[in-house]
Amino acid sequence: MAQAFHTTQLKHRVRRAFLQTIAALPPLPNQIYKPTKERILLIRPDHMGDVLLTTPAIHALRAARPKAEIHALVGVWSAEVIASYPEVDLTLTVPFTAFSRDPKQNWRSPYELALSTARLLRIVGYSSAVIFRPDHWWGALLAKLAGIPERIGYDLPDVSPFLTNALPHSAQHVVLQNMRLVERWTGSIAPEDIIYDFPIDDDDRGYIDGYLEEWGIRRNQPVIAIHAGSGASIKNWQDQKWADVADTLSEQLEAPVVLTGGDHELATARNIAGLMKKRAIVMAGDTRIGQLAVLFGRAKVVLGVDSGPLHLAAAVGTPTVTLYGPADPAEFGTWGSPQKHYILTTPIGCRPCRILDWQSDPPEYHPCVRDITVGQVLDSARRAAAERA
Numbered sequence: 001m002a003q004a005f006h007t008t009q010l011k012h013r014v015r016r017a018f019l020q021t022i023a024a025l026p027p028l029p030n031q032i033y034k035p036t037k038e039r040i041l042l043i044r045p046d047h048m049g050d051v052l053l054t055t056p057a058i059h060a061l062r063a064a065r066p067k068a069e070i071h072a073l074v075g076v077w078s079a080e081v082i083a084s085y086p087e088v089d090l091t092l093t094v095p096f097t098a099f100s101r102d103p104k105q106n107w108r109s110p111y112e113l114a115l116s117t118a119r120l121l122r123i124v125g126y127s128s129a130v131i132f133r134p135d136h137w138w139g140a141l142l143a144k145l146a147g148i149p150e151r152i153g154y155d156l157p158d159v160s161p162f163l164t165n166a167l168p169h170s171a172q173h174v175v176l177q178n179m180r181l182v183e184r185w186t187g188s189i190a191p192e193d194i195i196y197d198f199p200i201d202d203d204d205r206g207y208i209d210g211y212l213e214e215w216g217i218r219r220n221q222p223v224i225a226i227h228a229g230s231g232a233s234i235k236n237w238q239d240q241k242w243a244d245v246a247d248t249l250s251e252q253l254e255a256p257v258v259l260t261g262g263d264h265e266l267a268t269a270r271n272i273a274g275l276m277k278k279r280a281i282v283m284a285g286d287t288r289i290g291q292l293a294v295l296f297g298r299a300k301v302v303l304g305v306d307s308g309p310l311h312l313a314a315a316v317g318t319p320t321v322t323l324y325g326p327a328d329p330a331e332f333g334t335w336g337s338p339q340k341h342y343i344l345t346t347p348i349g350c351r352p353c354r355i356l357d358w359q360s361d362p363p364e365y366h367p368c369v370r371d372i373t374v375g376q377v378l379d380s381a382r383r384a385a386a387e388r389a
Helices: 002-006 010-024 048-052 055-064 076-083 109-124 137-145 174-181 202-213 239-252 263-275 289-297 308-315 374-388
Strands: 039-044 069-074 090-093 128-131 150-154 165-167 223-227 257-260 280-282 299-305 320-323 341-344
Touching: 010 137, 039 055, 039 137, 048 076, 048 308, 055 069, 055 174, 069 076, 076 090, 076 289, 109 137, 128 137, 137 150, 150 174, 202 289, 223 239, 223 289, 223 308, 239 257, 239 263, 239 374, 257 263, 257 289, 263 280, 289 299, 289 308, 299 308, 299 374, 308 320, 320 374, 341 374
Parallel strands: 039 069, 039 128, 069 090, 128 150, 150 165, 223 257, 223 299, 257 280, 299 320, 320 341
Antiparallel strands: none
16 A cells, blocks of 8 residues: 555656656846855745754754755744754745645646745845755746746755756655755765754743643753654544543653643643643643643653654753654654654554645554554653753
């Protein structure tokens, strides 16, 4: 089944031929931008986790080019993340095709959006564009239509026709993939010298301190944070198992449990709290990105499934335990020391299938996450928390 899902469909083969035709057309005179200053556009369409894993490359780029203007083009869903970093001069947003939760209007809409967005980018004028997502043909097309003279990305079939500098793609961690794309400015940087962090705001710190104080938790009192939800149900663990883990860790680590999540994960957090024997603080839906970062910074350990908030926890230096199923942790795992950031998987033979939507296929047929045991999570959580002490 996984092999069938990864087979290139007819509509995608037709699109590839269409894109190659567009790429072969010469640019119109008004589409050619002659840079008068160094202004670099960074394109990343994804959600929180992937955007966070791009920030080490942004750190390195800013250090290498302190006088350049660095702009980031992201989805509205990631604007708050990237705007938190002072290395980025301007954050622009666009409802990227295939990443927006709004349905596509028709087959023309992605190309119409690319044309209208390119017109706006030409007004600003960029000397270079970096397409961070390896398979993001739309971002590469956009950079070409915007007349950006230098376009850097990976040499994949739908992307490379629009690039001026197509790097060979290799399987490695996303952080390292992103760093390779800016080496034209930064040179090679050793993994141990890579900076991965998230800036903390004092107002966000005050919000979290006040919120927890209302629950009787002192400002210097640590917590245990559990983020049980994700953007794909196939990645989720059972609520009862989370409840068992939360009860046990709360007693053994002598810390209250805080259940986090977005608005769409509130029901899951409430259900876990209802299954617990001990009291849990349900904070799902009550935090912005910066506030969540502060909360994770106060935690002894943050636990959850493969999702953006676990990458946020790693960025603020808190130990993590992350449950991985269909995604490959060798590529998307939490960044940092394996003694501090524990990654749990099962030995099922089809993992990682890299398929996050099995459509109507029952989740019981895809036990890659569900078969992780409570004992595995507890053991890893205790070891991770010991690194915090």
